[in-house]
Amino acid sequence: MFFRSVSFRLIVLSIAWIGLALGVGGAVLGQSFRTHVQNSFDIGLRRHVQEVLSYAEVVDGKLNLTHRPTDPSFIRPLSGWYWQVVQDGIVIDRSRSEWDATLALPAEVPELGKPPQGFYIFGPRNKRLRVVGQTVALPGLQHNITIYFTGPAAVIENAMEEFRETTIASLLILGFSLAFAVILQVILGLKPLKLLRKKLADIHAGKTERLTGRYPSEVEPLVADLNELLDHNAQVIERARTHAGNLAHALKTPLAVLTNEADVLKGDTGRTLSEQVEAMNELVTRHLARARAAGGLGAPGLKADIGEIVAGLQRTLERIHMHRGPGDGEDVRISLVNVRGQYVVGDRQDIEEMLGNLMDNACKWSAGRVRVSVELIGKDTVISIDDNGAGVPEDKWEAVLARGKRLDEATPGSGLGLNIVTDLAEMYLGKLELGASDLGGLRANLTLPAP
Numbered sequence: 001m002f003f004r005s006v007s008f009r010l011i012v013l014s015i016a017w018i019g020l021a022l023g024v025g026g027a028v029l030g031q032s033f034r035t036h037v038q039n040s041f042d043i044g045l046r047r048h049v050q051e052v053l054s055y056a057e058v059v060d061g062k063l064n065l066t067h068r069p070t071d072p073s074f075i076r077p078l079s080g081w082y083w084q085v086v087q088d089g090i091v092i093d094r095s096r097s098e099w100d101a102t103l104a105l106p107a108e109v110p111e112l113g114k115p116p117q118g119f120y121i122f123g124p125r126n127k128r129l130r131v132v133g134q135t136v137a138l139p140g141l142q143h144n145i146t147i148y149f150t151g152p153a154a155v156i157e158n159a160m161e162e163f164r165e166t167t168i169a170s171l172l173i174l175g176f177s178l179a180f181a182v183i184l185q186v187i188l189g190l191k192p193l194k195l196l197r198k199k200l201a202d203i204h205a206g207k208t209e210r211l212t213g214r215y216p217s218e219v220e221p222l223v224a225d226l227n228e229l230l231d232h233n234a235q236v237i238e239r240a241r242t243h244a245g246n247l248a249h250a251l252k253t254p255l256a257v258l259t260n261e262a263d264v265l266k267g268d269t270g271r272t273l274s275e276q277v278e279a280m281n282e283l284v285t286r287h288l289a290r291a292r293a294a295g296g297l298g299a300p301g302l303k304a305d306i307g308e309i310v311a312g313l314q315r316t317l318e319r320i321h322m323h324r325g326p327g328d329g330e331d332v333r334i335s336l337v338n339v340r341g342q343y344v345v346g347d348r349q350d351i352e353e354m355l356g357n358l359m360d361n362a363c364k365w366s367a368g369r370v371r372v373s374v375e376l377i378g379k380d381t382v383i384s385i386d387d388n389g390a391g392v393p394e395d396k397w398e399a400v401l402a403r404g405k406r407l408d409e410a411t412p413g414s415g416l417g418l419n420i421v422t423d424l425a426e427m428y429l430g431k432l433e434l435g436a437s438d439l440g441g442l443r444a445n446l447t448l449p450a451p
Contacts, residue, residue: 011182014186026168042116042118042132044151063138078101080127080152082103086109101124110134133147251284261273304347304350332368332369333368334370337373339372344428354421354424355446362444365387366441367390381448389440
């Protein structure tokens with residue numbers, strides 16, 4: 001999931017690039033600083049070489065130093081600061097700091113006339129030394145002499161260690177600062193997209209119908225296109241539902257005429273015509289309901305308020321079924337339990353038709369008491385319609401849901417209601433189930449997705 005996130009990818013790639021850049025930059029700085037320190041160290045040793053040369057004089061063909069280097073480090077024993085004057089591979093003079101040790105100098109001497117070059121050797125006590133050597137020719141000497149000066153490499157390494165510590169600390173601070181800046185930049189830069197996602201979620205939840213809010217210029221064209229698409233989709237759905245409604249009204253009149261004509265005719269002809277007209281009416285009712293539901297299915301923002309719908313149906317059905325209770329003058333009463341603030345995904349007209357069919361059936365078969373209750377189970381909303389009537393045997397539940405099936409032909413109705421409810425519920429990825437009610441009659445459980 002994280003690898004599919006644009007924010008995660010931008011942050012990880014940016015931090016990786018920052019880390020690589022700082023690592024390479026730190027390595028380049030470290031190498032550059034080492035070169036600088038070594039050159040500075042070598043310059044100091046070369047000055048001592050020039051100092052010794054200034055003290056050199058030739059007497060009777062032999063080298064004589066009138067003075068010795070004044071730096072106390074060349075006097076302190078085994079200090080790492082040494083010097084030697086070599087002629088034909090023989091040490092003719094050296095510093096007192098060497099004590100009784102001998103420097104393991106290379107057999108190959110620096111070339112005459114070339115500037116001194118620094119290199120490393122291991123000296124007394126296996127300490128690493130930085131060496132600068134220079135070969136010179138003095139008037140009066142038969143052979144050239146080579147002057148070597150050394151210094152402890154630990155001086156360079158200590159300087160490098162201090163530099164590394166400072167550099168690493170500085171690069172870490174810089175790296176964390178840049179990483180924080182990247183994270184902040186990504187969060188702020190992608191904030192309009194998160195707002196857009198939230199607004200789209202609000203549309204799907206039915207809280208709004210259009211994308212609102214202020215967006216950067218890069219996102220505004222996308223918002224405008226989405227709003228146009230939402231408007232166009234709403235218009236298409238509304239036209240589809242209008243056409244379905246118009247078709248229903250247009251077919252009702254011819255079917256009513258045919259029904260009246262069938263009633264006038266007698267015999268097999270009238271009965272056949274009546275059956276065919278009834279079949280046509282069933283097909284029209286069934287498929288128009290499905291067409292209307294399909295027109296709104298999947299449209300963003302579909303959400304129906306169950307509490308508002310059942311409250312309106314309660315008032316209407318209690319008036320329709322007035323004085324239809326078990327006793328004379330007793331009315332059918334519909335109680336509502338936990339219906340306020342409950343929503344389902346679906347078009348209001350479709351949800352109203354499903355609940356209207358179920359509640360009307362419950363009122364017809366009840367003994368005066370009907371209950372509508374709502375329960376949220378996981379991602380589904382379960383609407384239960386109970387009545388205290390005689391109920392339906394369990395082995396008849398499946399038959400009751402079949403198209404056109406009526407257990408009591410004396411009770412008015414076409415037998416299409418429960419089947420239409422089943423079809424609509426399935427189109428909204430829900431279901432209708434029948435069961436026994438604790439009131440003594442039948443329970444109809446309508447399960448629909450919650451928003």
